[in-house]
Amino acid sequence: MTPSTTRPTRRGVLTGAVLAATLLVAGCGGAPADPAPVAGDGPRTLTLYSGREEDLVGPLLAQFEQQSGITVDTRYGSTTELAAQLAEEGGATPAQVFLSQDAGALGALAGAGAFAPLPEEVRGAVTAPYTATDGTWTGLTGRVRVAAYNTRVPEAEVPADVTELTDPRWRGRVGIAPTNASFQAFVTALRVQEGDAAARAFLEGLRANEVQVFPRNTAILEAVDSGVVDVGLINHYYVAAAETPPANTALKFGAPGTASALVNVTGAGILAGAAESTEARELLRFLVSPQAQEYFARETGEYPLVAGVAGPAGMPALADLRAPRLDLADLEDLDGTTQLMTQVGLL
Amino acid sequence: MLLRRSPPRTAPAGPPAPVRRRRRPPRALLGAAVVVAACAALPLVWLVVRVAGADPGRVAALLARERTLTLALNSAVLVAVVGAGSLLLGLATATALVRVRLPRPGLWWVLAALPLAVPSYLLAFAVLAIRPEARGLGPLAVVLVLACTPYVTLPAAAALRAADTGPEDAARTLGLGPVSAFCRVTLPQTLPAALAGTLLAALYTLADFGAPALLRYESFTWAVQAAYEGTVDRTGAAVTALVLAAATLGLVAAERAARRRFTGARAGTAPTAAVPVRLRPAAGAAVVAGLGAVAAVTLVGPPAVLAGRVVAAGGVDADLPRLAVAAGWTLLLSGAAALLAVAMALPVGVLAARYRSRAVAATESVAYLGQGLPGVVVGLALVFLSLVLVPALYQTAAVLVFGYAILFLPKALGATRTAVERVPVEAEEVARTLGRTPWSTWWSVTAPQAAPGVAAGGLLVAVTAMKELPATLMLRPTGIDTLATRLWSQTSLGAFGAAAPAALALLLLACVPAALLVRATAGVPGGER
Numbered sequence: 001m002t003p004s005t006t007r008p009t010r011r012g013v014l015t016g017a018v019l020a021a022t023l024l025v026a027g028c029g030g031a032p033a034d035p036a037p038v039a040g041d042g043p044r045t046l047t048l049y050s051g052r053e054e055d056l057v058g059p060l061l062a063q064f065e066q067q068s069g070i071t072v073d074t075r076y077g078s079t080t081e082l083a084a085q086l087a088e089e090g091g092a093t094p095a096q097v098f099l100s101q102d103a104g105a106l107g108a109l110a111g112a113g114a115f116a117p118l119p120e121e122v123r124g125a126v127t128a129p130y131t132a133t134d135g136t137w138t139g140l141t142g143r144v145r146v147a148a149y150n151t152r153v154p155e156a157e158v159p160a161d162v163t164e165l166t167d168p169r170w171r172g173r174v175g176i177a178p179t180n181a182s183f184q185a186f187v188t189a190l191r192v193q194e195g196d197a198a199a200r201a202f203l204e205g206l207r208a209n210e211v212q213v214f215p216r217n218t219a220i221l222e223a224v225d226s227g228v229v230d231v232g233l234i235n236h237y238y239v240a241a242a243e244t245p246p247a248n249t250a251l252k253f254g255a256p257g258t259a260s261a262l263v264n265v266t267g268a269g270i271l272a273g274a275a276e277s278t279e280a281r282e283l284l285r286f287l288v289s290p291q292a293q294e295y296f297a298r299e300t301g302e303y304p305l306v307a308g309v310a311g312p313a314g315m316p317a318l319a320d321l322r323a324p325r326l327d328l329a330d331l332e333d334l335d336g337t338t339q340l341m342t343q344v345g346l347l
Numbered sequence: 348m349l350l351r352r353s354p355p356r357t358a359p360a361g362p363p364a365p366v367r368r369r370r371r372p373p374r375a376l377l378g379a380a381v382v383v384a385a386c387a388a389l390p391l392v393w394l395v396v397r398v399a400g401a402d403p404g405r406v407a408a409l410l411a412r413e414r415t416l417t418l419a420l421n422s423a424v425l426v427a428v429v430g431a432g433s434l435l436l437g438l439a440t441a442t443a444l445v446r447v448r449l450p451r452p453g454l455w456w457v458l459a460a461l462p463l464a465v466p467s468y469l470l471a472f473a474v475l476a477i478r479p480e481a482r483g484l485g486p487l488a489v490v491l492v493l494a495c496t497p498y499v500t501l502p503a504a505a506a507l508r509a510a511d512t513g514p515e516d517a518a519r520t521l522g523l524g525p526v527s528a529f530c531r532v533t534l535p536q537t538l539p540a541a542l543a544g545t546l547l548a549a550l551y552t553l554a555d556f557g558a559p560a561l562l563r564y565e566s567f568t569w570a571v572q573a574a575y576e577g578t579v580d581r582t583g584a585a586v587t588a589l590v591l592a593a594a595t596l597g598l599v600a601a602e603r604a605a606r607r608r609f610t611g612a613r614a615g616t617a618p619t620a621a622v623p624v625r626l627r628p629a630a631g632a633a634v635v636a637g638l639g640a641v642a643a644v645t646l647v648g649p650p651a652v653l654a655g656r657v658v659a660a661g662g663v664d665a666d667l668p669r670l671a672v673a674a675g676w677t678l679l680l681s682g683a684a685a686l687l688a689v690a691m692a693l694p695v696g697v698l699a700a701r702y703r704s705r706a707v708a709a710t711e712s713v714a715y716l717g718q719g720l721p722g723v724v725v726g727l728a729l730v731f732l733s734l735v736l737v738p739a740l741y742q743t744a745a746v747l748v749f750g751y752a753i754l755f756l757p758k759a760l761g762a763t764r765t766a767v768e769r770v771p772v773e774a775e776e777v778a779r780t781l782g783r784t785p786w787s788t789w790w791s792v793t794a795p796q797a798a799p800g801v802a803a804g805g806l807l808v809a810v811t812a813m814k815e816l817p818a819t820l821m822l823r824p825t826g827i828d829t830l831a832t833r834l835w836s837q838t839s840l841g842a843f844g845a846a847a848p849a850a851l852a853l854l855l856l857a858c859v860p861a862a863l864l865v866r867a868t869a870g871v872p873g874g875e876r
Contacts, residue, residue, distance in 0.1 A: 080576065081576040212482075213563060226479040
């Protein structure tokens with residue numbers, strides 16, 4: 001084979017031309033989005049940080065866009081990640097609204113002064129104990145922690161107190177999602193109820209028991225349903241929200257009054273820099289409207305928190321769940337919980 | 348060209364060493380190169396500053412925990428296994444490509460290179476679609492070996508083609524059998540190139556985030572991402588990222604030291620080139636079947652498995668408009684990254700090819716830093732950096748493209764340097780004596796001859812950027828999806844069928860530059876280095 005200088009050169013020029021043409025074509029596809037909120041009477045846009053998954057809230061946000069004419073640019077991520085990002089960004093944040101998967105992240109941000117006061121019409125929509133008492137953020141839906149288990153395990157064997165999952169019989173059979181804010185909120189509840197030492201013992205026990213780590217709740221549910229693990233710690237509604245109903249999965253509710261029966265909320269707040277944003281107010285108003293509340297009850301199986309909206313089908317009423325007696329504000333030490341989980345080696 | 352990395356004193360195979368001018372490099376060129384090197388060093392410097400500014404107690408506790416050791420061991424074992432596997436499979440493939448007479452040889456070259464376009468997380472996802480309980484080292488090593496082998500195959504095949512077979516013939520006359528003569532005499536000539544390729548495979552493995560996450564193997568990258576997603580205080584993510592960067596840079600340095608000690612006999616253009624042997628039909632069929640099986644599993648396997656899920660689910664809602672927009676962004680971002688990386692590589696590459704001094708060597712080494720910085724590290728650093736230094740560009744595509752350019756600058760740089768070295772200095776000197784200015788000489792003499800090699804470097808950057816995941820996840824503008832992020836969100840949902848359209852689109856898109864790459868370089872002996 002002799003080196004040929006002409007052929008490759010022509011090819012090289014050709015590839016360069018192809019690349020350039022591709023760029024030109026793609027260049028027409030759009031320019032980088034300007035993160036600054038648009039003022040005046042231009043197209044109305046809103047930047048939302050969502051710690052809730054796109055498959056759960058995407059359709060609802062699409063309804064909002066259609067009805068309001070506001071374009072919502074959503075940054076999806078884990079709730080904890082976005083809370084850290086908002087703390088990092090401070091006043092420079094491009095986000096106007098934060099939609100959170102749990103109360104702990106909202107409480108932590110509220111404590112740092114990240115939120116603007118809620119508009120009056122939103123403030124009264126949800127009543128205590130499912131919302132912030134100081135009007136910094138509002139609860140949107142309720143959810144309860146459950147142990148999802150594969151039905152090949154007899155229901156009686158699944159512990160109603162999940163701290164028993166550190167027992168050697170569960171070695172390698174349990175799945176958790178340490179990066180998930182709802183799991184972290186459960187650990188915070190355990191710290192509040194039983195103390196840091198007990199929470200640490202639980203986490204270390206799980207680790208020693210070869211707990212299987214998953215990136216998120218949906219992955220845990222799949223693993224339970226396919227028998228990769230026997231028990232997974234998730235929120236109740238993932239079963240209802242799954243596109244194909246899991247055939248081999250059942251839910252065990254926690255023993256009344258224990259952290260295992262924690263009722264947590266999803267919620268939203270307007271960031272301090274967007275105090276005057278009409279778009280942010282409109283979105284919050286929409287989220288506590290009957291339309292959105294019914295969507296959550298029907299489509300994702302969550303508990304609506306606005307009075308007069310029927311709860312999810314086939315689930316015990318929120319009042320009957322007998323959650324542990326703690327204030328959602330008690331869950332705000334998210335940093336302490338993630339520190340603990342880091343020390344134990346789950347993060 | 349493909350995989351040429353830090354400047355070896357002795358090229359394993361290739362053109363005669365260029366005559367370098369002893370003159371001082373032009374100030375403008377050196378200045379531009381220093382600016383590029385500074386950009387490449389930015390993420391690492393920032394991380395060091397950030398960790399140094401954090402609470403020392405927290406940092407010490409993070410470093411001292413048992414988990415750091417676990418992660419280090421996990422990553423080390425993975426790198427060793429994948430490195431060894433890629434080396435063996437790559438050498439075997441290269442030998443088949445160069446020394447065996449195959450039907451449609453050009454096709455096999457392309458097929459050997461195309462896995463470059465296949466994201467490792469797509470392979471891992473296909474494994475999960477077949478066996479949902481798959482996890483850990485075994486399946487992950489298989490996936491990564493398949494994804495990384497081209498990094499070894501291409502330089503090894505190029506070196507093998509340029510290798511001098513004279514010694515092998517001599518060994519035959521002394522009574523060695525054909526196989527043992529090849530293995531004992533010729534194969535060692537390709538080792539420097541193959542080992543350089545193995546280093547790239549090792550670096551890819553150490554930096555890979557998607558496949559370890561899907562197969563739940565707790566590697567360093569996975570831990571950085573978990574800390575980023577799961578903690579409120581980002582010190583943990585920064586410290587873990589810094590440890591990972593240190594490990595990766597250590598790997599690069601070790602390989603360089605080993606290479607410096609190795610001064611093998613340099614083959615020039617092969618005086619006696621090997622003639623591919625015609626195997627017995629059964630053996631030939633076995634070789635073709637082996638090559639075909641690897642190509643099929645890597646390239647056809649994932650889309651076929653996902654398509655099977657689509658059929659099983661009775662069709663799937665592909666959301667084509669959204670897919671098209673994601674494809675547009677993928678093209679735009681990877682194309683811009685390729686152009687920026689080439690633009691950044693030019694001053695450093697020209698400098699390294701034509702001048703020799705301490706300053707030049709240092710500049711070039713710093714520009715190669717991206718090779719030792721995994722995507723999670725660069726992504727994390729640029730999230731912090733853009734917010735502080737250029738708030739106006741925070742969360743815009745510009746920062747993401749810059750991140751790609753830093754990450755993949757080494758690929759463009761190796762290509763550019765080699766391409767410029769191939770242009771004879773004498774041609775430039777003749778032009779200069781005829782009264783042309785340095786610039787006009789560059790445009791009329793050097794650039795046209797170096798263009799194909801430089802363009803190939805750009806193509807490689809484009810392919811790699813298309814499938815890049817962790818930095819893309821952290822830096823993409825709000826509301827923007829690329830094919831890789833679309834695919835990733837489907838994989839984390841376990842939506843096997845729904846992921847098929849994005850997977851297919853990404854493969855088709857990435858295969859175009861990958862195939863062009865082979866065609867642009869395979870015609871030149873030693874061109875794929």
